[in-house]
Amino acid sequence: MTTPRITLFIIAHNEEAKLAKCILSTKGLVHEVIVVNDRSQDRTEEIARELGAIVFSRDFDGFANQKNFALSKVNGDWALNLDADETLSPALKEEIRRTVQNTPHSGFNIPFSNYFLGKKMNHSGLNKEHHLRLVRTKNAHYVGGLVHEGLEVKGTVGNLKNAINHYSYDSIEIYFRKLNHYTSLAAEQMYKNGRKFSLPFVLITIPFEFLKRYLLKLGVLDGIRGFIWASFSAFYVFVKYMKLWFLWEKRSV
Template identity: 40%
Template sequence: MAKLPLSVCFISFNEEANMEKTLKSVADIASEIIVVDSRSTDKTVQIAEKFGAKVYSEDWKGFEKQKNSALEKCSQPWILSLDCDEVPDDALRHSIVGAVLSGACGGYVLSRRTFYAGKFLRFSWQPDRRLRLVKASAKPEWRGGDVHEYLHIEGETGRLEGELQHYSYKDIEDHMHRLVKYARLSAEMYRKNGRKMSFGRLIFNPPAAFLKKYILRLGFLDGFRGFLAAFSSLLYVFLKYVFLWELEMKNRDS
């Protein structure tokens, strides 16, 4: 297959467990692979270079700024922005090829499905749609800060067939560590934006998050994995308000 006028870009830190699988899925269609690495201490850089990636070592600046740094280094007319733990399936690869060759829209939304505790979830964390394939001329830019960053473009978007397979968590412990990390980041963003801790939100929002994921979004059909996914949403919402309270107390004491 001839390579497309496509740059695929990543940010990375100690991603040796995921990097090879992900790069192998795009290496034969991408004219350029860009990796902005946050000074990994494992074999991430060596694996990326094995696939011909241009690797840039940079200090961590936060998700939004780090991803924008990767975007800025892309030289091809089309850009596919991926996380190191995301792998396009065959149907999505075919759709990406068609979209780049047709150029009908300024960007395309991809459907993502998470692999969790040994199995792909059918209902939990669905729908999960992300704008990832964009024209460079559409002025792509990551926005939203360091918790809910999103890719923005100028122009119309379409949707692609196929799925982005998301190998996000190594195990339950890894999931819990990341949950706490992102809950704290979310609390810091709330604090930065002037949002106050509310005891009412602390009481009602966590169970509401669970019911939404487990009942309304049919997470119960994923069995025990669906329960874990929904409970993690409850825990995440609870912790971000607790961390916000903690930040307010520290500020008050100082």
């Protein structure tokens, strides 16, 4: 039986601090690494090439488009997508290696272990997260706009047991840099979709987001990080809708 080939693909922008750890965590599992670089100003491209990755430069025009471009460059039978701040554990690597040898599925959902400010979050709505990240290359396609891309496959989808480690926010400064970027994309997408700004809706949604994360999702059990995450999540909603308001405001001027 021929061993299926697995390609890792990553879309990246200024990820010199984390890219090497991500790629090295897949060593021995993947046969090829594809990095689509969005005009990084740091050593992202250099590090990727040093580790043997095939690098493509492409201006970012939405997560779905960027990942579809990356997927089109994959030569392996299977495509594994990771972000630069994610890694595979040895147990997950072995599970993937065994699973792709003989499976009827076209893709696999993988659970996530999310880390916030250096510590794993066991609650706060982050403990049951999973995403479709491993797919048969020819059966997969991304859909969506600037944000919230979805990966669709032709065929059935299975579930893996071991988790991807996600080190998304190592500091508060990093969180707010990402918040500014993602809220702008989200507001622009809502604006393009014709979504109107509603102050009563925002006034209800912001406290609900905090209470959902901190109480309903048991963020209180994550200690101070749970409180910070719930507060930041509510602030994310506030900033996103204020940016939407400003887009409509500029149009009316």
